[in-house]
Amino acid sequence: MAPHPGIDTDSIKDELRKDLLNLLEGVRGKKNLVFEQSLAGPIGLFVKFSTLQDYGVDKVFFLENDNVDTSQKNVVFLAGGEKASQCIAIAEQIKRLQQSSSIEHEFSVIWVPRRTLVSNKILEEAGVLGDISVEELPMHFVPLDQDVLSLACDDAFGDLYLRKDPTSIFLAAKALMPIQKKYGLFPRIIGKGDNACRLMELLLRMRSEAAAEESTAASRLGMMPSATIESLIIIDREVDMVTPLLTQLTYEGLIDEISGIKNNQAEIETSIIGQAPGQQPKTQSGAPQQQSLKRKIQLDSSDKLYDQLRDANFAIVAPLLNKIARRLAGEYESRHTAKSTSELRDFVNKLPGYQAEQQSLKTHTNLTEKILEHTQAEIFNRVLEIQQNLVSGIDPTSQHEKMEELIARDVPLTTILRLLCLESTISGGLRLKDLDSFKRQILHAYGYQHVLTLHNLEKLGLLTARTAANPFYIPVGGSSSAGASESKITNYAALRKSMRLIVDEVNEQDPNDIAYVYSGYAPLSVRLVQAVVQKQHLLALTRGPAAIDPPPQHANSQSWAPFEDVLNGSVRGAT
Secondary structure, eight states, X not given: OOOOSSOXXXXXXXXXXXXXXXXXXXXXXXXXXXXXXXXXXXXXXXXXXXXXXXXXXEEEEEGGGTOOOSSOSEEEEEEETTOHHHHHHHHHHHHHHHHHOSSOOEEEEEEESOOOHHHHHHHHHTTOGGGEXXXXXXXXXXXXXXXXXXXXXXXXXXXXXXXXXTXXXXXXXXXXXXXXXXXXXXXXXXXXXXXXXXXXXXXXXXHHHHHHHOXXXXXXXXXXXXXXXXXXXXXXXXXXXXXXXXXXXXXXXXXXXXTOOBTTEEEEEHHHHOSOTTOOOBOTTSSBOOSOOEEEEEOSTTSHHHHHHTTSBGGGHHXXXXXXXXXXXXXXXXXXXXXXXXHHHHHXXXXXXXXXXXXXXXXXHHHHHHHHHHHTSHHHHHHHHHHHHHHTTOOGGGGHHHHHHHHXXXXXXXXXXXXXXXXXXXXXXXXXXXXXXXXXXXXXXXXXXXXXXXXXXXXXXXXXXXXXXXXXXXXXXXXXXXXXXXXXXXXXXXXXXXXXXBOSSOOSSSXXXXXXXXXXXXXXXXXXXXXXXXXXXXXXXXXXXXXXXXXXXXXXXXXXXXXXXXXXXXXXSOO
């Protein structure tokens, strides 16, 4: 990935590292560090454990394990202040250490990204607030790569859509404000969806508050329109629920589907990718260990080979690896043709790079073989067939027999629920008798504990019944009322044509449209971004080449034009 020309993600990492290390340095002497488990991964992206040791950290514990010991006088807790459960756990562990230890401990709590009234109240009621030092680590955006920033809020979706807790919107606004202070105000804020509208309103309010606080001319310069960022585009996840329900077909996407990628790392069995270089686990008798273990591999742009493969459709990954293997073999054999000492010296200097690339090639070749086994399995192809039939507009009831067969074959429940939610989202719900039948089969096959799972999916609007009285009913192949100023549900039946969500001919070798990612389906959320920044491409797709010859007046405008009618009539939420 090329570095983003506007935002320096390395400086964000440096600032986060500096803030954390300054807080640890403020606790004098050796200390035990107690992490909230969900924060360990994001923090590991910008600081290494060896660096923490340099700043006095002796041992690291996970808060959830409740096993911090009394080996050090100083104990530092690092956790999110938004969750009452984490605050209660910290209070209980502080009280346990105070009661069980002969050492008079000094406790520090670092709340991420902010100290809250809830955290203060819980610690005060537990009687420990006066015994601790409280600090904040304003960890808002964490760079995952040179062009990807994450809030690292694992529970944001459930909080926002299931529990109706808008905290994540506030945290997103707080994260965007430092970017505006550093690079200038966003000249335009364009969004789609009710929560996108709320975020925009919150940003504008924070802008006004920041402007009122600025007192000097120099500080006001930071609040001028940005010269490097043209627009902020906000897409509410609720607008496009279909895309995350589909199976990703890129190399990176399939690794995520099979093994899961979290904080740029995936845990892969050593039987597939081998031990880390220089490691060979042995039993007590000295023999190599036979059981299958897992090790984490780094998956980001620091791996040059992975950077070439990650966004490629999996269909072309094997030929790419073959081509790279031949190139490496040729370069390695060039040592035999070296005719002078300088040429030989050049080869020796490049040798570490060749060896690292060779190791990377071996890892990704083995990973590709594992993914190939998965994608050639009958179940995978049956699921993919159902997904593609549903998004292409085929009568969903024709897929029910296949779904029932998958349930009977004990396919993982998440796979079944993804298919049912996909049909419900695209079709405006399932027929009541079909929904009841699937619920009954799921409870019989997977257990009655999933009554709550089904209830939560219904509450989210992902798995609902469609009835004749349902105002959100969308007939297959139908369209929404064109006069509505704001749609209550995303009408995929109308959007297939108006936003060209289905592309029949996809060039996987040299892709020229985002539809290659799902082998024919273009994510609606991406189409919405293209409606702002790639108008001519989208106009050519949806209305033909004649629509951009000559280029329309709005071709270079940063707005929804000329797609306002489509967005207002067929896409859920405020525009």
